[in-house]
Structure formats: C-alpha cells, structure tokens
Amino acid sequence: MILGHSKFVTSESVTEGHPDKVCDQISDAVLDEIMKKDPAGRVACESFISRGLVIIGGEITTRTFVDVDELARRVIREIGYTDNSYGFNYKTCAVLNIIGRQSPDISQGVDTGGAGDQGLMVGYATKETKEYMPLSILLAHKLVKRLAEVRKKGILKYLGPDGKSQVTIEYINGKPRRVDAIVLSTQHTEEILDSSKKRITEKSKKEIIEKVIYPVVDRSMMDNKTRFLINPTGKFVVGGPQSDTGMTGRKIIVDTYGGVAPHGGGAFSGKDPTKVDRSATYMARYIAKNIVAADIAYECTVQIAYAIGIAEPVGLYIDTNGTGKMDDDELAKVIMDSFDLTPRGIIRKLKLRRPIYRSTAAYGHFGRSESSFEWEKLDAAKVLRKKVFGTRERTVRCR
Numbered sequence: 001m002i003l004g005h006s007k008f009v010t011s012e013s014v015t016e017g018h019p020d021k022v023c024d025q026i027s028d029a030v031l032d033e034i035m036k037k038d039p040a041g042r043v044a045c046e047s048f049i050s051r052g053l054v055i056i057g058g059e060i061t062t063r064t065f066v067d068v069d070e071l072a073r074r075v076i077r078e079i080g081y082t083d084n085s086y087g088f089n090y091k092t093c094a095v096l097n098i099i100g101r102q103s104p105d106i107s108q109g110v111d112t113g114g115a116g117d118q119g120l121m122v123g124y125a126t127k128e129t130k131e132y133m134p135l136s137i138l139l140a141h142k143l144v145k146r147l148a149e150v151r152k153k154g155i156l157k158y159l160g161p162d163g164k165s166q167v168t169i170e171y172i173n174g175k176p177r178r179v180d181a182i183v184l185s186t187q188h189t190e191e192i193l194d195s196s197k198k199r200i201t202e203k204s205k206k207e208i209i210e211k212v213i214y215p216v217v218d219r220s221m222m223d224n225k226t227r228f229l230i231n232p233t234g235k236f237v238v239g240g241p242q243s244d245t246g247m248t249g250r251k252i253i254v255d256t257y258g259g260v261a262p263h264g265g266g267a268f269s270g271k272d273p274t275k276v277d278r279s280a281t282y283m284a285r286y287i288a289k290n291i292v293a294a295d296i297a298y299e300c301t302v303q304i305a306y307a308i309g310i311a312e313p314v315g316l317y318i319d320t321n322g323t324g325k326m327d328d329d330e331l332a333k334v335i336m337d338s339f340d341l342t343p344r345g346i347i348r349k350l351k352l353r354r355p356i357y358r359s360t361a362a363y364g365h366f367g368r369s370e371s372s373f374e375w376e377k378l379d380a381a382k383v384l385r386k387k388v389f390g391t392r393e394r395t396v397r398c399r
Contacts, residue, residue, distance in 0.1 A: 008180055010168040011136035011258025015144045016362035017079050017161025017187070017239075019246025023047035024361040026056065027248045027270030029075050030066055032355035035272075037064040039353035045099065045270035046248040047072075049241045052088070057098040058270060069095045075358075080151065080161040085189060087242025113344045114309035116275040117266075121306075123284025124261035125292040126299040128176055132289045133367035135176045137258025139167045141363045142216045147186055150211050158204070160187030162239035181227040182213055187239035188231075199234040255365050256281075261301055269361050273352035274343055276306045280313075282375040283346045285366050287335055291320075293378045294385035296331065298323035304341060311342040326388055334387050338380070350374040 014021055026047040034041040041062035048055040054072050076090035083089065125132040143165040151159040166183035169176045190197070192204040208230050249267025253259050266277030273279040284302040291300045297320035305315035318332040340349065347353060356372040368376060 005173055007171050008168055009134065009136050009171060009260060010166060010181075011134065011140045011253075011260065012164060012166040013137065013140035013144045013254050013258075013363070014165075014251060015148055015161065015163040015186075017081070017148070017163065018251075019049050019162070019241050019244050020248075020250045021246070021362050022076065022079060022081075022241070023049050023246045023248040024251065024269035025079065025358055026054065026072050026075050027058075028357040028361040029071050030056065030060075030068060031270055031272060031357050033066045033071060034060070034062050034064060035353060035355040035357070038062045041272060042274065043270065043272040044275065047246075047270070048248075049246040051242055052092070053094050053096065053241075055096045055098065057100075059101060060099050061101050068097045068099070080148075081240060086160045086162075086187065086240055087238060088240050093241075113311045113342060115280075115306035115311065115343055116308070117277065118306060118308045119266050119277060120264040120315070121266065121276060121280040121284050121304050122256075122262050122264050123281060123286065123288040123302040123304075124257045124300070125285070125288040126260075127292055128299075129367075131367035132292055134258055134260040136167045136169045137254075137260065137364065138367055139169075139179070139182075139217060140165045140254075140258060141367075143167070143182070143184060143212060145363050146212050146216050147184070155211055156207060158189045158192050160189070160236075160239055162187040162236075162243075176221075178223060179217060179221045179226050181229065182217070183229040183232065184208060184212065185231050185233070185236055187236050190237055193235055193237075197235075200231055205230040257366070262303070264303070268365060269357070273347045273350075276304075276343060276346075279343060279346045279350070279352055280304050280306065280341070282350055282352070282365070283339070283341065286350065286375040286377070286380070287339060289376065290378055290380040290384055291318075291331070291335075293381040294388070296320075296325055296384065296388050300324075302335070311344070313341050316341070331388070334384070338384065338387065 027045045030045045031043045034043055043060050045058040056068050072095050073090045081088045081090055129135050129138055147163045150156045163186040168181040170178045170180045192200045194201050209228055248269050252267050268278045271278045284304050288300040288302045291297055299321055301319040303317040304313050307314050316332050316336055318328045320328055351374050
C-alpha cells in the first residue's frame with residue numbers, strides 16, 4: 001500500500017479577553033461610534049492596555065464627539081473584566097486619551113480618492129471548508145468563541161476572560177484528514193487548582209474537553225492519537241492586562257488565515273475604510289472567495305498593491321497554487337476588468353462606511369456569516385464563472 005503525502009498545519013486564536021484583542025475591540029468601538037454619526041470621518045485609532053491602565057491614541061478627524069473614556073469602559077465590561085479577581089476592572093482602571101488629528105500631508109492624497117498608505121494586501125480562500133477557510137484557523141476561532149460562551153453562560157463558572165487556542169491538522173494529499181493536537185490555555189479562578197496549588201485538576205481538564213472541545217470539533221476528525229493540552233503550564237490564574245500588555249494590531253495572523261496564506265503586514269482594527277490595509281484586504285478576500293466559489297480554482301491567493309495617494313492599484317497578483325482552471329495571469333486580467341479596486345470603489349461595493357467593525361475585532365475577520373460582512377458574500381461567483389468559462393467548461397489541471 002502506498003501512503004499519501006502527509007503534512008501538519010497549525011493555527012492559533014485568542015479570546016476576546018486577551019489583552020491584544022481588548023485593544024482591537026476598543027479601537028474598533030471608537031471607529032464604530034464615529035461611523036454612526038460621521039461616516040466620512042478619518043480614523044486611525046490604536047489602544048494600549050496594561051495593569052490598571054488603558055491608553056487610546058492615534059489620528060482622528062471628525063465632526064462628531066466620542067466619549068472615549070465611557071466607551072472604553074463599556075467594551076471592557078462587556079468582555080467580562082468586571083471583577084478584581086481577574087486582575088482588571090472596568091470601573092477602576094485609568095483611561096488616558098491622547099488622540100490627535102490626521103496629518104494634512106496624508107489627507108491631501110486621500111481627499112482625491114487615493115489610497116491612505118502604500119502596501120500590499122492579501123486575500124485567500126479554499127474549498128476545504130464550507131466557509132472557504134483553512135480548517136485549522138476555523139477550529140481555533142470556534143474553540144475560543146466557545147470558551148467565551150461557556151464562561152458567560154455560567155456553564156464553567158471558574159473561567160476568566162483571557163485565553164488561547166491552537167489547532168494542528170494533519171493533511172494527506174492536500175486534504176485535511178484528522179486533528180492531531182488541540183491546545184487550550186484558559187484563565188481561571190483558584191478553585192480548580194489541586195492541593196499543590198500549581199496545577200488545575202484532572203477533573204477540570206476533562207470538563208473543559210467535554211464542554212468546549214467536543215461541541216466544536218467533529219469527533220470523526222479525532223482519534224486515539226489526538227492530543228489535548230489543557231493549560232499545559234499547569235495553571236493560568238493571573239491573566240489579562242494584569243499579566244501582559246496588549247496593543248491594537250498585534251494579532252494580524254489570528255485575524256486572517258492562521259498562517260496558511262501570506263500576509264501583507266498591515267493591521268485592521270481602528271482604521272476607517274480609506275485605509276487600504278483594511279478595505280483592500282477585505283476586497284482581496286471577497287475576490288478570492290468568489291473565484292473559489294465559482295469553481296475556477298480549489299484555492300486562491302489574491303494580492304493587491306497600492307501607492308499612497310494613488311487610487312488605482314499598482315499591482316494585482318493571483319496565485320491558485322496549481323489548482324486553477326485558467327492561467328493565473330489571465331485570471332488577473334479578468335479580475336481587473338470585473339472589479340473597481342480603487343478605495344472609493346471598494347468602500348462602495350462592500351458598504352464600508354457603516355458601524356460594523358467592533359464585531360470583526362475578535363474571532364477573525366473572515367469565514368463568518370454576519371450579514372454585515374459584505375466581503376463574505378458570493379454574489380460575484382456567477383458573473384466570474386460566466387466570464388471565465390462562457391458556455392463551456394475547462395478541464396481541471398490538478399486536484
């Protein structure tokens with residue numbers, strides 16, 4: 001018997017209570033408040049969090065007013081930092097506002113419809129899941145979302161807001177076949193520590209596996225070799241901003257494709273849609289997903305590059321990793337002819353001047369079913385399929 005080629009792919013995610021994600025949510029909450037009253041506002045908001053302190057800075061130009069102090073405390077409260085036992089409390093933390101205005105040197109390029117910065121933005125899609133996402137990052141997100149759910153519903157009352165997941169998938173001949181390892185690190189109270197006070201009890205580990213992992217991960221994807229690593233350091237009592245600083249934009253791989261696809265390097269949260277770091281990355285995902293949904297390729301990476309102050313992209317690159325039904329360069333020409341890739345065109349197509357952003361700031365920006373996530377829609381697949389195939393089908397080159 002000839003064994004298939006095997007490889008392992010790992011992705012991680014973090015809960016909404018992770019310090020970096022707290023900052024992402026605060027920054028996007030500020031953006032949403034401005035989008036509600038001043039959709040043309042310019043926002044580049046970043047946050048920093050540490051022991052008892054939140055600092056909110058950046059450049060914002062708007063005609064409206066945002067009570068940043070009250071807004072930050074509301075976000076922190078909704079996440080779950082409401083008790084001093086978790087080392088951070090929305091009532092008692094200090095909030096420092098050091099927001100300024102956008103540089104006029106940047107504004108003069110954006111005012112004419114140009115990109116707010118240079119850079120390259122990447123979108124990706126694959127047929128391996130119904131969400132057109134890599135399975136490893138999809139499961140990692142679902143696990144930390146489930147951690148938050150069982151905490152907030154009181155199913156596991158000893159859990160705290162901070163936590164992480166990591167999922168390793170074994171692929172055979174390019175297809176995901178089994179879950180090899182799941183790592184869950186979750187903040188908790190001292191009540192589940194053993195007599196040594198150095199480790200959580202085996203009973204608690206089993207509860208977390210039963211209540212968090214099994215409802216999320218398909219049992220058929222796990223076997224007797226699948227490893228469960230629950231709080232592998234032993235305990236996780238001290239967490240959140242008490243144990244680690246947080247900053248906006250430090251979880252860019254968590255936000256996108258879990259390391260399976262390339263990344264342009266730009267963060268999303270706190271940026272209004274004139275910043276192509278965000279809007280063009282959403283557009284690249286939209287294009288890649290519709291290409292795959294149209295059966296033009298099994299997987300697809302789309303890269304769009306911009307120069308600051310210039311509306312039209314300076315480069316478009318398509319890579320179907322050998323799975324495309326037409327040449328990648330030809331496909332890129334079809335895409336250029338089919339979509340308006342200027343910042344204004346992207347904003348208009350994806351309806352980005354709306355208060356939709358805080359919901360993106362935890363559990364990933366892609367592979368989700370929220371109706372406001374226009375970049376996840378498949379409304380371009382039929383048109384692309386017709387442009388590529390016409391009335392006849394082409395032979396798949398591989399897979």
